[in-house]
Amino acid sequence: MVNSQSTSIAAAKVDEKRLTDLFLELAKINGPSTKEQLVADYLIKALPELGFTLEFDDAHKNFDGEVGNLIAWREGTDSSIPPLFFSTHMDTVLPTEGLKPVIKDGVIHSDGTTILGADDRAALASYLEAVRAVIESGVPHGPIEFVLTVNEQPGLVGARYMDYTKVKSEAGYIFDSSGDVGQIILKGPYSSRIWMEVEGNAAHIALNAEEGNSAFLIAAKGLLNMNLGEIDEETLANIGILKGGELTSIIPGSVTVAGEVRSFSKEKLDKQLKQMEEAMQEAASASGGKVNVKIEKKYSGFDIPTDHVLTTTVKAASHNIDVKPYTTETLGGADTNVLNENGLTCITLGNGFQNIHSFRECISVDNLVNTGRLTAGLIEQWYEAHKQAK
Numbered sequence: 001m002v003n004s005q006s007t008s009i010a011a012a013k014v015d016e017k018r019l020t021d022l023f024l025e026l027a028k029i030n031g032p033s034t035k036e037q038l039v040a041d042y043l044i045k046a047l048p049e050l051g052f053t054l055e056f057d058d059a060h061k062n063f064d065g066e067v068g069n070l071i072a073w074r075e076g077t078d079s080s081i082p083p084l085f086f087s088t089h090m091d092t093v094l095p096t097e098g099l100k101p102v103i104k105d106g107v108i109h110s111d112g113t114t115i116l117g118a119d120d121r122a123a124l125a126s127y128l129e130a131v132r133a134v135i136e137s138g139v140p141h142g143p144i145e146f147v148l149t150v151n152e153q154p155g156l157v158g159a160r161y162m163d164y165t166k167v168k169s170e171a172g173y174i175f176d177s178s179g180d181v182g183q184i185i186l187k188g189p190y191s192s193r194i195w196m197e198v199e200g201n202a203a204h205i206a207l208n209a210e211e212g213n214s215a216f217l218i219a220a221k222g223l224l225n226m227n228l229g230e231i232d233e234e235t236l237a238n239i240g241i242l243k244g245g246e247l248t249s250i251i252p253g254s255v256t257v258a259g260e261v262r263s264f265s266k267e268k269l270d271k272q273l274k275q276m277e278e279a280m281q282e283a284a285s286a287s288g289g290k291v292n293v294k295i296e297k298k299y300s301g302f303d304i305p306t307d308h309v310l311t312t313t314v315k316a317a318s319h320n321i322d323v324k325p326y327t328t329e330t331l332g333g334a335d336t337n338v339l340n341e342n343g344l345t346c347i348t349l350g351n352g353f354q355n356i357h358s359f360r361e362c363i364s365v366d367n368l369v370n371t372g373r374l375t376a377g378l379i380e381q382w383y384e385a386h387k388q389a390k
Contacts (some may be wrong), residue, residue, distance in 0.1 A: 011139045012133040012135055012137040012376040012377075012380060014130060015133065015172070016365070017127065018165075019129040019372045020365060022125045022137070023108070023121060023368055024101050024226045025130065025158060026117075027040075027096055027117040027121045027221060029042055030096055031090055031091055032091060032093070032094060032095045032096075032206055033091040033151045033154050033157075034065040035065075035091075036066060036067055036090040036096075036150045037067045039091075039151075040070060040267065041068075041092075043070060046153065047146070049153050050135065051074045051075070052074045053073050053075060053377075054071065056068040056069065056071075057069050057071070057161075057162060059158050059162055060150060060151070061156075062161045063151060063161070065103065065151055067150060067187070068158075068163075069149045069150055069161075069163070069318050070146070071145065071147055071166045071167055072129065072146040073145050073168060074144045074214040074333065075143055076142040076312065076383075078142055078330055078383065078387075079143065080140070080142075081141070081142025081387070082169075082171070083145050083168055083169040083170075083346070084142060084144060084171060084173075084379065085145040085146065085147050085167070085171070085172030086123075086145075086147070086174070086175075086337075086375060087129050087145055087147040087172060087335055088123035088124050088149075088174060088175060089125070089149045089153070089158065090150050091153055093153040093280070093309075093356070094113065094114070094121065095235055096114050097114070097117070098113065106364055106366065107363070107364050107365070108362060108363050108365060108368070109360075109362045110359060112359050114359065115356075115357070116362060117349075117359070118361055119336060119357070120152075120351075121355075122175070122352075122363050123175040123351055125173075125368070126175065126351070126371035129372045130373075130375035130379065131144060131375075131376075131379075133159055134303060134380070136322070141214065141379050141382075141383045142379075142386065145169045145271040147172070147339070149162065154339065155333075156338045159338035160299075160338055160341075161262055161334045162338075164344070168390045169344070170332060170343070170344065170345060171344070171345045172339075172345075173309075173314065173346060173347060173348075173349050174346055174349065175348075175350070175351040175371050175375070176349075177332075177349065178353055178354055179369050180352045180370075181318075181323055181350055181351060181352055181370035181371055181374055182350065182369055183326060183328060183329050184311065184315070184325055184326065184327045184328070184349060184350075185263055185327075185336070185347060186304045186306065186328070186329060186347055187302065187303045187318075187327060187330070187347065188303075188330060188333065188334065188337050188340075189261055189262040189263055189271075189301050189330075189332075189337075190266050191257060191260060191261065191299055191333055191337075192269060192295055192296060192297050193260050193295070193296040193298060194259050194261065194273055194293065194294075194295055194296070195275055195381030196222075196258065196276075196292070196293050197292040197293075198255050198284060198289060199251050199253065199284075199290050199292075200212070200213035200215035200216075200287070200288075200289045201215075201251075202246070202250055202252065202254075203250070203251045204249060204251070205247070207372075213251070213253075214252055215244060215253055215255040216244065216252050216284050218255075218258050218284050218287045219280070219289075221283035221286070221287065222257070222279050222284070225279040225283065226276050227272065227275055229232050229278070231263075231272055232245055232268070234263050234264040234268055235263035235264075235265070235269070235272055235319070236262045236288075237260070237261045237262050237272050238259050238261075239258070239259035240260060240280045241258035242257055250274060256369050259276065261303075262331045262333075263331075264329065266300075273295055277293045277366055278346070280293070286372050289331060291329040295374070299333055299337040299338050300335065300338075300341040302336060302337060302340035304345070304347050306327065309385065310345065311327070313379060314347070314349065314381075317374060318374060318377070321371055323374065325351070330348070336348045351363075351368075352364060352366075352367025352371070
C-alpha cells in the first residue's frame with residue numbers, strides 16, 4: 001500500500017502573475033474543435049523549452065481536423081518513479097478570436113463578445129506553469145507526460161481516435177470540471193445515443209390524405225410512453241432531436257427521433273435504451289408504421305476506488321497546499337471516460353471554470369492559480385508516495 005501522507009510541504013512555487021499572463025495568452029489563441037493547429041504550433045515551441053519531447057498522432061485524419069493529439073514526455077530526476085500524466089483538450093467549443101479579457105474582483109471574464117476559453121486553456125496554462133515551477137525549484141520528481149487531445153468538445157472525438165501506443169504512462173489526472181480546485185471526481189457515466197427512424201406513409205392533405213400515415217403522430221405516441229428525464233438516482237434519459245417533414249401540406253412519411261442515455265450502471269443504461277426502443281416499436285406497430293433503431297455508444301463509465309494511489313495522492317497534495325479535497329461523482333462526460341476505457345487510469349479534477357460554452361464564461365484567479373499549485377503538488381506528492389512505498 002502506498003502511503004498517501006507526506007511530511008514535506010510543496011516546494012515548487014507557482015508564479016501567480018506568470019500563470020495569469022500565460023492563461024490569457026493561451027486563451028487568445030484561436031482553436032475551436034478540429035481547428036487546433038495554432039495551439040499546437042504554440043506548444044511545439046513551448047514544450048521543448050521545458051524539456052519535453054513530443055509527437056502527434058493521426059487522429060485528425062478520422063474527422064478532417066487540422067492536427068492530431070499531442071503526447072509530450074519529460075524525463076524525471078528519478079526514472080525509477082512511475083510516470084504521471086496530465087491530460088486536457090486543446091480545442092474550445094467556440095472561437096476565441098478577438099478575445100478581450102477582463103479581470104474584475106479577482107475573476108477573469110471575456111468582454112462578453114466571445115467565450116473566454118477557460119474550458120480548458122486554464123488547465124493547459126496551469127500544467128505548463130506547474131512544470132516550470134517544479135524545474136525552478138529543483139525538487140525531485142518522476143517522469144511527466146502530457147496527453148493533449150483535439151476535438152473534445154463535440155463528444156470526446158480526439159480521445160476516441162487516439163493512438164494509445166504512444167502514451168507511456170498508466171495513471172494521471174485531468175483538470176476539466178466546474179468544481180473548485182479540491183473537487184475529485186471518482187465516478188463517471190456510461191453513455192449511448194439512440195437513433196429512431198420512424199416511418200409512416202407520406203401523402204398530400206388534399207389530394208390523397210386517406211393514404212397518409214403520419215410518422216409524427218406515430219413518434220408522438222412512442223414518446224408519450226417513453227420514460228424520460230431522471231429515471232433513478234443513477235440514470236438520465238433525454239430526447240434531443242426531432243427532425244422530419246417536407247411541406248406543411250404533406251403528411252410526413254418519416255421523422256428522426258434521437259436521444260441519449262447516461263447511467264453509472266451499464267445494466268441500467270441498457271435497460272433504459274431497451275425501454276425507449278420498445279415504446280417506439282409498439283407505437284409504430286399499433287399505427288401501421290415501422291421504426292429502425294440504432295444504438296451508438298458514446299463512452300464507458302469509470303469508478304476509481306477511494307484507496308487508489310491517484311485518489312490518496314491528490315488528497316495529500318491538496319492538503320499540502322491548504323486546499324480542502326472532496327470526492328464526488330458526475331453524469332457529465334469527459335476525456336477521462338475514454339482514457340480509462342483505453343487503459344489509462346485517471347480521474348477528473350475541478351479547476352473552477354464557470355458558465356462554460358457561453359459568453360458569460362469565467363474563472364477566478366484563485367482557481368486558476370490553485371490549479372497550477374495542485375498540479376505542481378501532485379508531481380511532488382506522486383514522487384514522495386512512491387519513494388516511501390519502495
